[in-house]
Amino acid sequence: MEHDLSINIDRLLGRLAELAEIGAIEGTEGCARLALTDEDKAGRDLVVTWMTDLGLEVSVDGIGNVIATMPGEGPPVMTGSHIDTVRTGGRYDGNLGVLAGLEVIETIQAAGITPARRFAVGFFTDEEGSRFAPDMLGSLVYVGGMPLEEALDISGIDGAIVGEELERIGYAGSAPLPGPSPHSFVELHIEQGPVLEIEDVTIGAVDGVQGISWTEVEVVGQSNHAGTTPMGLRKDPGFVAAACANFARELALELGDPQVATVGRIDLHPNLVNVVAATATFTVDLRNTDEATLQESEQRFAEFLEKTASAEGCTVETRTLARFEPVIFDPAVVDIVESASSNLGYSVKRMPSGAGHDAQMFARVCPTAMVFTPSVNGISHNPAEYTSPEDLEAGANVLLHTMLALANLETT
Ligand code: GLV
Ligand code: MN
Ligand code: MN
Numbered sequence: 001m002e003h004d005l006s007i008n009i010d011r012l013l014g015r016l017a018e019l020a021e022i023g024a025i026e027g028t029e030g031c032a033r034l035a036l037t038d039e040d041k042a043g044r045d046l047v048v049t050w051m052t053d054l055g056l057e058v059s060v061d062g063i064g065n066v067i068a069t070m071p072g073e074g075p076p077v078m079t080g081s082h083i084d085t086v087r088t089g090g091r092y093d094g095n096l097g098v099l100a101g102l103e104v105i106e107t108i109q110a111a112g113i114t115p116a117r118r119f120a121v122g123f124f125t126d127e128e129g130s131r132f133a134p135d136m137l138g139s140l141v142y143v144g145g146m147p148l149e150e151a152l153d154i155s156g157i158d159g160a161i162v163g164e165e166l167e168r169i170g171y172a173g174s175a176p177l178p179g180p181s182p183h184s185f186v187e188l189h190i191e192q193g194p195v196l197e198i199e200d201v202t203i204g205a206v207d208g209v210q211g212i213s214w215t216e217v218e219v220v221g222q223s224n225h226a227g228t229t230p231m232g233l234r235k236d237p238g239f240v241a242a243a244c245a246n247f248a249r250e251l252a253l254e255l256g257d258p259q260v261a262t263v264g265r266i267d268l269h270p271n272l273v274n275v276v277a278a279t280a281t282f283t284v285d286l287r288n289t290d291e292a293t294l295q296e297s298e299q300r301f302a303e304f305l306e307k308t309a310s311a312e313g314c315t316v317e318t319r320t321l322a323r324f325e326p327v328i329f330d331p332a333v334v335d336i337v338e339s340a341s342s343n344l345g346y347s348v349k350r351m352p353s354g355a356g357h358d359a360q361m362f363a364r365v366c367p368t369a370m371v372f373t374p375s376v377n378g379i380s381h382n383p384a385e386y387t388s389p390e391d392l393e394a395g396a397n398v399l400l401h402t403m404l405a406l407a408n409l410e411t412t
Helices: 009-020 038-053 095-110 137-142 148-152 162-169 195-199 237-255 291-311 331-343 358-362 389-407
Strands: 057-060 066-069 077-081 119-123 184-190 203-209 211-220 260-262 266-269 279-288 315-324 348-353 368-373
Touching (some): 009 038, 009 389, 038 066, 038 119, 077 095, 077 389, 184 358, 195 203, 203 331, 211 291, 279 291, 331 368, 358 368
Parallel strands (some): 077 184, 184 368
Antiparallel strands (some): 266 279
16 A cells, blocks of 8 residues: 555645745746855745744754754654755755655655654755855754864855854854764755756666765966066966866866866956956865776866966966765665556666765665656756656655665664
């Protein structure tokens, strides 16, 4: 009978739409709810209301992670994700995993099912890392990967401080950190890439996450007149930044898939048409599923930066914003995702994740895997992000049956 159990897609779509109204980007389906902003607070308050309405025990810890657990004893089978977004985000990234978790719990409650282990659903602070680096900050602190004090001191792209913002929005909670390890963890997320759509597969059974390396580079040169300074006498940080962006792409192409490289932010100062810039601050995001190749890309990028800046007479300082090694998920949990999908009649493919996720932090403390659903045109971190209701339903049903199976899984 449990086999026929199915989530209510209209209820899930309703919650996704209601949450997406908060921080809605006009004229699009997307949202802007950067971590710990007023919009994030409003989104949090709404989701907490839904958690409470389901009779769940809601805890908030010192980094603002919110976890709702079914009453009872023992480590739960946990799901969850994040509700913060990038500034130009879609409505599914993260939000789907949280609201599908609520939907799973509401479904089993309505069916009168008591799983062998209780369920929990959480949303974790600042998964995106767009405002405060590193990404996955809340789940990192939850699993003991960063001391709370260090996290609270982080300053953002707008100069705000994590600890002050948590106090300001009322989400500096008192639940202990590191948090208690769940029995197991599974996160539903949109793929955010093109693979499932291209291969016409409904579900990704995610077996790992590629390594992430984020660096902020500050290049200092000599600000000068754009008309009078001969090319050979320039110390131009703008040129160094542009050359590095170009090199990052060449490097990724040379190393080949799955290496990727992105210069996503460049700030020139004073940023004027007729002034050679005084400084350039830019970021580089390097990723690979293979740690050795990721290290090679970091080293070669650093060498190019040093060489180019010094030839231009500029000085350079770098700061690591995030560095996470590739993660391999628990094969037994990936198997469960795969068989839950097949049992429900969905096509399924084992695949790595290109994006970072809270699940990769939980993999440090308990058996973990993820469920992916297709992203139309592979678009994400963009208000145009879209996944069809049929695929959302499939993903949430796989989450439901994976969690039911995990409740019976013996772990060591
Ligand atoms: C975080 O979501 C990332 O992968 O950039
Ligand atoms: Mn996400
Ligand atoms: Mn994201």
